[in-house]
Amino acid sequence: MFMPTVSIENLKSGEKTKFEINGIKLMIANINDAAYAVQRYCSHAESDLTEGNLEGCVIECALHGAMFDVRDGKVLSLPATQPLKTYPTKIENGMILVDIPEVAESA
């Protein structure tokens, strides 16, 4: 079910933010005016990815430096080996909507 998160006006291209909905902690990023949503915590040791550096479509974990492609969650460099969970997004009336399960997952 698509749920409203943040306004695209408040998340410029190249920016990221944290958001929690239905108990699911997300990092939402704007890359060239397209919105992407991934799990907020690194798949390596659960550091908050919003503390990391976003360069293009790549988020670098602030703790040990693993890199992920925010568009598909793919691991681009160690020490992480597991991809990030991604969530479909769309933009409607200037609002970023994220498709999340209706019941919170244990993540």
Ligand code: FES
């Ligand atoms: S917690 Fe992210 S690379 Fe270790």
